[in-house]
Each structure stands twice: as structure tokens, then as C-alpha cells.
Amino acid sequence: MKVLVPVKRVIDYNVKVRVKPDQTGVDLANVKMSMNPFDEISVEEAVRMKEAGTATEVVVVSIGPQQAQETIRTALAMGADRGILIKTDAAVEPLAVAKLLAKVAAEEKPDLILTGKQAIDDDSNQTGQMLAALLDWPQGTFAYKIEKDGDALKVTREVDGGLQTVKLTTPAVVTVDLRLNEPRYASLPNIMKAKKKEIAEKTPESYGVDITPRLTVVKVTEPAARSGGVKVEDVAALVAKLKTAGAI
């Protein structure tokens, strides 16, 4: 089984984002960037499939600026085989990302595309599902467990209230959730080895995809701040406060 894993370069998970004073977006200057945490989980899953002998090749693809190559290198150091960078400095919306990935899928013909369930920057949670629709493939979103079942895949999904299992024919798109696995840290020898792995460079134009945004950002603002509260002395004081506030 050949696995394609899209990865996105985003502001690091632990960075407190700051809204720009001119309200045009968030400040990305001199901010630590990393691989989207959900994408790390999909890379890990693909690499585990390869180690288990279920996957034959793991190809990672990233759409973004030149620096997105570093994100691809991280995935290669984790164990992916080769990378594709679709280079653009423009902001690419999920629909356009899905269109580009559909073109990559047509070329690479993977049996499985493993994506993160969402990126932690725009929180859209759309790309995997859109890609599945454009390819007319089945989808298994928010995966908690992925098992091979003959030629099919059994995907156990995190749904409100519990877990749901679906069986998908391949090729399929699966988006991964938090509990699927715990991504590894790349070892130094593997980081060195990753430097020699191949990364092909493409552009949105080379795929003939129009990435013009459909949405215009009017403004980006800080969320309403919560006014600081009070500290209470003990449990009795807390209960009294809650009773006065009508909360209990």
C-alpha cells in the first residue's frame, strides 16, 4: 500500500499567538514554526504502517513557502521516503489545497491519503473531507484506530459520545485524531539520512490549479478578554461566592 501524507507548516503549538495591531492577521515574524501536530500523527501512522509491512512507500507533500521544505525534512527524518514541495508564498485555502492534493494523488496513485484532522492555525477541519469528495473516494475522519481488512480499511473514528467504526474501500482518505498514536522524535542519524532523501519541487501553476482565495479577511482581532477574578480563602468562601452568583 502506498501512502501519501500532506503536512502543513504552522505556528508552533506552544507559541502564544499575537494579533497584529493593524488587524490584518496574526504576527508570524520571528515566531517558531513547526509541523501541524495532527500531521505529525499522520506521518507517524504512515511510518508505522511501513515498519509493519502494510505500507510500501510513504510520500509527504507540503504546500507553502520555501521553508515548508523543513517540515518535509522533519517527516523524512521520522521515516517517510520522499517529499514533494508545492511552492507558493500565497495563502492557500483548504479548497485549493484539496484541489492541489487531488492532482498529486492522480500522479502518485496512493492507496491511502492520511491527513491531520485539522491544522491548528486556521482550525478549518476541511481539507481531508474535501479531498475525498474531489477524488470521489470514501473517507474516515478523526481516526482513533486504522486496521487493514483485506483490501479494505477499518477505521475507528472519534465521534461525539464515543467511537464509530466504518469500513472503507481503497483508495481512501483518512484524517487522524489525537489518540491514534504518539509521534516519535527523529533520531540524529535519521535526521542526517533525511538530508539525502529526495524532495521534488512543484508550483500550483505546474498543476494548473487556480488557488485564488474565495474568502477575504475583513479583520482579525483579539478575543474579548476575561476580566480577572478573585481568589477565595477556603471552600466555605467559594461556596458562598457561588451561591451569591446563583451558580449553585
Add this chain to the structure above:
Amino acid sequence: MAVLVIAEHAHGALSDATHKVVTAASKFGGDVDVLVAGENAGSVAPAAAKISGVRKVLKAEGETLRKQTAEAMEALVVPMMAGYDAVFIAATTTGKNIAPRIAAKLDVMQLSEIIEVVDQTTFVRPIYAGNAIMTVKSADAKKVITVRGTAFPAAGNDGSASVEDVAAPAAQTKSEFVSEEMVKSDRPELAGAKRVVSGGRALGSAEKFKEVIFPLADKLGAAVGASRAAVDAGYAPNDYQVGQTGKIVAPELYIAVGISGAIQHLAGMKDSKIIVAINKDEEAPIFQVADYGLVADLFVAVPELTKSV
């Protein structure tokens, strides 16, 4: 101008999330129709017909739609969109699964988890887990929108819409429902609960989590939540997770027990009406958002609180 709302329902009961989505759809304007699809649609449709402001209810039943798989829902909804300017659906795991498939087929950019409808082209949605709020304008002819339930009040129940049948799409063979394993609980559902008691890593073990958090939650009639750290440590199932990567809640009362208040957790609960934090570390960031903070050993304070409420 007409809007289609896709109803959220399970086990024959209409979810309150649908009422909230109808409120959001009404703000968009035009006639609001509600689509009830899947198993038990027949018993859910009358409840949907009572939602205030609904013009008509469309009911679609059939084996293919049984569990509302995204592939079947796409096949049902995409042709229906010829008659609608927008489709609204709750930003639940069901809605998030379905909506982008519909958007891609309509070649439009979806607007995810909106918290405000400004006008028919302009919407407000949180990004970076709520650490920034984006106002965005859509140039697409049709809008595909998921709605964050906590941001809209529920519509009333004084409607009397008609119910019409819609044919289910032909069977598809690419995906098939196998089974589900739902967590059985007498406690309210986390996302819609009026009160939530959440535990963090300071609980130390799954046993202590149960022993300390559950009695207080049960006494208050509250849902149980957990921080990502507690989930990662195996103290609580992922379904309990409140935060950027878990559930977004906004109850009347949120009690954070032994939770330090990582950005990721605050993102999931800071819109709660009253926040109580109980933590040994007085420097914990959770105190910056708490209305009432108690610096104390949770293993002493929480049982005492359980006794006093």
C-alpha cells in the same frame, strides 16, 4: 433566499444543537428548511417541525442514510442545494464530517465553526483555537457553514412546519458502517452541559480522577471534562477532553480541578459564564481566567466542596 439546516439527531432524539443552528440560519435570512436524514428520521421530524421559524422539514430515510455517512449525505444534499443559497450544520463530529464534502462538490470554500453572522456574505469565526477572531467575507455563490453551538441561543419550540419526504440516494459501496461503541453515562453530554467539572494532570491517576471528580460532578449534575494533559496521561478518555484539540464548552459553571491552564485548554472553556479554579500552584495561568480561584490541595478541597454543595 432560502437556507437548508441539516438536523443533528441520535437515537430518535433531536439534538439541541439543531435549535442553535436554526438561530444562526435565521440571522442569515430567508426561509429556513430543516433536513432530517438517517435512521429514526420519522420520529425526529415532528420535533424539528416545532422549531420556531422553520418553513418546512424534509425527511429522508433509507438504509444508505442510516448512520449519516459523509458519502451518503453528500449524495443527498448536493442536488438539493440547487434550491438553497446556504446550508448550515452544527460543528459537531457529524457536521464536520459531512460539510466539507458538500462544499467541495459545490466548489465553494466552507466557513467553519462560525460564531456570528454579520450579513449574508460576512461571518465571524475563531482561529488559532480562539486566540484570534477572524471576520471573513465569502465571494462564493452558495455558502456552506458549520456553526459553533455555544455561540448562538437555541430557537424556540412554537413552530408548526409541514413535513415532506425526500428520496434517499442510491446505495454507495465505498464506505460502510460497521459498529459503534457509545459511552454510557447518566451525566449530561459535555458539549451542551450547563455545568462542567474538569480534572487535570494533578489528579495523578485514573482512580483518583474518578474518586475526586465524579462525586462533585454528580452532586452538581455536571458533565465531566478533562485537560489534554490528563487525557494524554491516561486518567480520562479522550471524549472528556476540553480544549483546542478536544471539545469547546461554554457552560454556566466550569470548575477546573488541578488544571494549570495551558493555552490549549483555555481555548476550550474560556467562554464559560463562571469559572472556578482549584489548584495548588498559585501562579497557575488558570487563575487569570477564573472568576473564583482557590489555592489549595485538591484532594482536600474537592471532597470538602462536594460535601458543601
